[in-house]
Amino acid sequence: MIEKIVVAAVVCWINFVMVDVLIGGLPEVPGVRGAKHIAHAIRNYGGNLNGGYMMGNIVCSPDASAGTLLASSCYYAFGSWEGGLLAATVVYFGNRICADPGYAGTTGTLTTTALIFIFSHFGFSPANFVAGMVLAIVTIQGLHHKYSSKILGSLARKMGTIEG
Amino acid sequence: MMVWMEYLIGAEYLIGAVLSVVVGGLIGMRGFPESKRSFQPSALFPTPVICLGALVMIKMIVGINIYISVVVGVLTPLLIKSHLNKLCPVVE
Numbered sequence A: 001m002i003e004k005i006v007v008a009a010v011v012c013w014i015n016f017v018m019v020d021v022l023i024g025g026l027p028e029v030p031g032v033r034g035a036k037h038i039a040h041a042i043r044n045y046g047g048n049l050n051g052g053y054m055m056g057n058i059v060c061s062p063d064a065s066a067g068t069l070l071a072s073s074c075y076y077a078f079g080s081w082e083g084g085l086l087a088a089t090v091v092y093f094g095n096r097i098c099a100d101p102g103y104a105g106t107t108g109t110l111t112t113t114a115l116i117f118i119f120s121h122f123g124f125s126p127a128n129f130v131a132g133m134v135l136a137i138v139t140i141q142g143l144h145h146k147y148s149s150k151i152l153g154s155l156a157r158k159m160g161t162i163e164g
Numbered sequence B: 001m002m003v004w005m006e007y008l009i010g011a012e013y014l015i016g017a018v019l020s021v022v023v024g025g026l027i028g029m030r031g032f033p034e035s036k037r038s039f040q041p042s043a044l045f046p047t048p049v050i051c052l053g054a055l056v057m058i059k060m061i062v063g064i065n066i067y068i069s070v071v072v073g074v075l076t077p078l079l080i081k082s083h084l085n086k087l088c089p090v091v092e
Helices: A002-024 A033-044 A049-060 A064-078 A082-097 A103-120 A126-142 A145-158 B002-009 B011-026 B047-061 B066-087
Strands: none
Touching (some): B047 B066
């Protein structure tokens, strides 16, 4: 049980960070004013500005992390991948309400649904992914903003999303 | 066997999603999104996503078959083109 949750957490972490950085472009610019304020506060605290933009965007609108959690929860509630499809639509409208075009959130929801479908053939349940995603987002938003923003900033730089 | 049955059940969703993209292209929607920051709906995003979500909701209420998939696949891009930006206004 514990090992499945840990594996699911690693899968969720890679999934949401990849989608947010590559498809959403979250570390590039703050989507809304709130994200900008969060990023500047994190920089003043000693963190990275671009990592801060991504963390601010995660807080201010449903991105791939929220999509991952909702896809897992809806997959669990429906008992099939159809829950993930419904979650994608809900996340898209949630994004639009939060002044976000919704590419990261919706794509993250669909990729998570596909991942849970694949992993369900290896004995993983959607509940493992719900717990795993909570652990994954705690490592970004809950432990240490300074270091997590630096990790996100350097990942975005290595993937070529931001320059410098 | 179970895996194949799941794919067969998904045929209605596949028809709806493909049809929504095709109809979206035919009614003059842009094929791909303009950029990562573009709010303008295109045939590939979010048309099939909303079509699939609508089909799941319809399945929960009355059930779906191929005919319902075709109707939803045709109506979704029309409604998205005419109403999405009024329902969710673009914030600059």
